[in-house]
Amino acid sequence: MANTIMETNFRFAGQKKVYKGKVREVYTLENDILVMVATDRLSAFDVVMPKGIPFKGQILNQIATKMMRATEDIVPNWLMATPDPNVAVGKACKPFMVEMVIRGYLSGHAAREYKAGKRTLCGVAMPEGMTENDKFPEPIITPATKAEKGDHDEDISKADILSRGIVSKADYEILEKYTRALFQRGTELAAKRGLILVDTKYEFGKTKDGQIVLIDEIHTPDSSRYFYAKGYEERQARGEAQKQLSKEFVRQWLIANGFQGLQGQTVPEMTDAYIESVSERYIELYESIMGEAFIKADVSHIQERIGQNVSNYLKSV
Structure with a gap:
């Protein structure tokens, strides 16, 4: 080791x-x-x-x-x-206290919420009749509050972000614009490697002179989920799990061993x-x-x- x-x-x-x-x-x-x-x-x-x-x-x-x-x-x-x-x-x-999560496919947290019967995530509607790992008609932005150390990030809607004054309307519109542009570029870069960028998160901050900039990590397996493009359609048609490149394999191992970060659970x-x-x-x-x-x-x-x-x-x- x-x-x-x-x-x-x-x-x-x-x-x-x-x-x-x-x-x-x-x-x-x-x-x-x-x-x-x-x-x-x-x-x-x-x-x-x-x-x-x-x-x-x-x-x-x-x-x-x-x-x-x-x-x-x-x-x-x-x-x-x-x-x-x-x-x-x-x-x-100064970091914005939201994570800009963008999803191109019904996977991970979104899929778990969908299976539980929810059709709205962070104030954004999800179409009926979807199967796990299906592609959304258009990528959806589902923000999360940035947790302090030891706390869980929580889903939050754009309306709540604005009403609570977490981010101003003018700044949030820039965050949305940047998030979509980054996801488009990330999708293009992934396609060159035979991959599909499924979902990811971006974090932003503001410099002392007022410029909004991208911070933290970007397009890593910790912040993003990737599928292999080859065989994607076939696996979806057969109802099979997708071949992934992300930290999801760790989450699935933990779930299989009885751990989802809930109170009273022990890390295997x-x-x-x-x-x-x-x-x-x-x-x-x-x-x-x-x-x-x-x-x-x-x-x-x-x-x-x-x-x-x-x-x-x-x-x-």
């Missing part, structure tokens, strides 16, 4: 504060600079699993940052540099063999999504490597 990074405690030059999310740890420095470290923590049903997944942080960081570079012509983002395989450095901004044991299989699956996800071989970084002294690479970069800024 390779070394994993479950927690960091760096002291970078000019450091002001640290925020530790479910997977990423964000260091705020002077001059409005953020250092975001992608750990190997695995989160499912808004619960952080007790063991890390080797190379997961590197995989997520590299997909997210490369996808940001591939979309910066249509949506501005916070990214400045990637001084380490697990690290992104960018502009500090994650053996070394299972952890290794998840790591291998994430590498497969990277190579399929990016269309290139994954190169494992040296993890023999992972904390020291990250600290040195970031410090060297900051000296050059």
Whole structure:
């Protein structure tokens, strides 16, 4: 088993504060600079699993940052540099307290709600007569409130976001526009790899000068769901499960072992063999999504490597 990074405690030059999310740890420095470290923590049903997944942080960081570079012509983002395989450095901004979830297909959470008899999700109507993994006539935006650490994200409608003043009407219209543009680009990029971008989430913030920018991760297997395009129609016609590229395989394993993040439930044991299989699956996800071989970084002294690479970069800024 390779070394994993479950927690960091760096002291970078000019450091002001640290925020530790479910997977990423964000260091705020002077001059409005953020250092975001992608750990190997695995989160499912808004619960952080007790063991890390080797190379997961590197995989997520590299997909997210490369996808940001591939979309910066249509949506501005916070990214400045990637001084380490697990690290992104960018502009500090105030995050909007909503996640912009967009769905092209009836899958995951939407499918579970649909099976329960619901035909409206976040104030958006879903057509009658759909089968799990069917394509929506048009992609739907189903926002969620951004949870504080340890809390669950919750579905919320556009009307509630506006009435509660979580986001202004003018800003929300920009978020919607950017969300649809990013999903369209993501769909095109996925198609080139023989994949279908099923659904995803985007997070945005506002810089001190008032610019709305894309933040956090984008088009990663943690934030997105992909199907293999080949055989999609045939599997739907036969009522078979779709071949997926996403974190859904972890969720399904947890559900099969009696865990959905509900009160009183215990995370099932994650053996070394299972952890290794998840790591291998994430590498497969990277190579399929990016269309290139994954190169494992040296993890023999992972904390020291990250600290040195970031410090060297900051000296050059």
